Amino acid sequence: MAMVRVEHLVKTYGAARALDDVTLEFPDGGFFGLLGPSGSGKTTLLRAIAGFVLPETGRVFIDDEPVENVPVEKRGIGMVFQNYALFPNMTVAENVAFGLAVRKVTEAEKKRRVAEALELVQLAAFGARKPHQLSGGQRQRVAMARAIVTQPRVLLLDEPLSALDKALRVDMQIELKRIQREIGITTIFVTHDQEEALTLSDRIGILKDGRLIRHGPPREVYDDPQDSFTATFLGDARIFSGTVEAGGLRLADGTLVPGVRTPTVAVRPENLHLSVAEPDLPCRLQARLGQKIFGGALGTCLLDWRGEVIKVLGRDADFRDLPESGPVWVGWRPEHSIQMSG
Template structure:
């Protein structure tokens, strides 16, 4: 990543590493630059290093190596409460014995702010999250969604320009969670704040973010806008982790330009886009998204067709999900829109399926 990007960055990690025992690195040589006003999500499985990165930025963990900068200034040695960063956790961390207004006022009081100014800031923060009428209630009198809004208001109360959120919606039910995703994004956009958001929920990451950093094994595997991450994964891990994905394994037979020919382990030969492969004879895993596959295709001379056997045909409302046996794989999924002309398929039926070579990506075999 160029220095020009880093010098303009509001948040920057420069060659950051973290080890708890002096041997194993949980974060490995991390470089990341974020502009002001960006909503960036750190996404990855448990133990991938995403929460550790958030905690180092907050100041609750120290980097073993490298530098973290906020608005151009190194913050490695600045204690958490002096970084001016707002935090929102999954468990809300609200004081049960205080009213909502007292919960919001407390961090301002600690900073020695005058009472009239505190009241003004609390009122404004509650209005931002549409909770203006709830200042006199205690946390126990609020629903989960309301408590989460108050936790967000508390992060916004001292007008922090950077807000960190660690799995903030994990405790909410699906419907409320989806509603809050849009709500948080709207508030962040309206206020122009910079957000670093940690989740292991890929749908949440795709819905909310300007960019997503996909973590695995202490490294960022890919950093890109949501659509690019989904449509153009750079390696097998990202392809498997983001959204549903079909993979077929084989060997590169020919490669040149933006095409390669793959001989699948089943003996079938297909064309694909070479993404993370470079030479003939190399093992590869090709990736095709379920919605890019067509039944009895009429995709033109370029397309591939393979014979498939229907295993399961599931009605899901807006889509049909068909599980097929293809090229020796029994878990090949095709998603088709629920249209009036969609013929229902029966288990055991044999059909032709196909896709365009540019929708099929030849990735690393690991």
């Protein structure tokens, strides 16, 4: 178990900056999600911690020990790859035992720990199978068992669930979280799936163009994204811009959003309320209902506001009484106005 810290990491590929002065601390025993669009540098950061990417400048610490000059094989990490990277010439048990065999663990000890690891990922009966005889979810769990059996200091997961279909992914998220809790290992994982990041992590970091934009506990970052990129990337948000006045933010159509002191404000679609009559909410504006989309328990309404689209999420029951189209009011409570610093 270990605390991981990176300081001022810089890595360039030609003209592109994959990592641009990234400084971040990954708490001991935590589950840290690195989130960002493709090309944001999140995988580069993970590979720099693993040792596959050598940053031009900056430092990497595991347990306060500088590891920039320590090769991958001596860093004491466990890694799960996007395609699982199971050794096709070995059985499941041999795959899991590989890291132990390298460490010259005695045969009895090896057997016991492989059995333990397979037990942990609930594949105790699959030791003799070859990887090609397993389903995607089973392979994922073998990769997990192989990575943790050596008791690494840090567990690194590179888009661990992206190759699975949606239903399986949700199961595996729960499974991953359980395993991580059970062994309490410091875990860093990379994903482009914001929902996955919010579900799994107890801290997240958001990267864009090689820079760390924001980090913190998921709820904190979600509730107060501070900048429009984080607001729209992590969850959905409608951004309104205008001019700051004494009473609040004056939008282009003359609406005053009270209490806002920044030129942009974001509102999450689930916090918007629709009504035909003018609502009793301090933040409200008028728009035209364009489309109602039925989605089972939840529904979506798309509004037209001065040629732009406003998305409203809600229970389908809330939308049932609305007309198919026509003028409607959109309102939200002042505490749901997210003021944007950037």
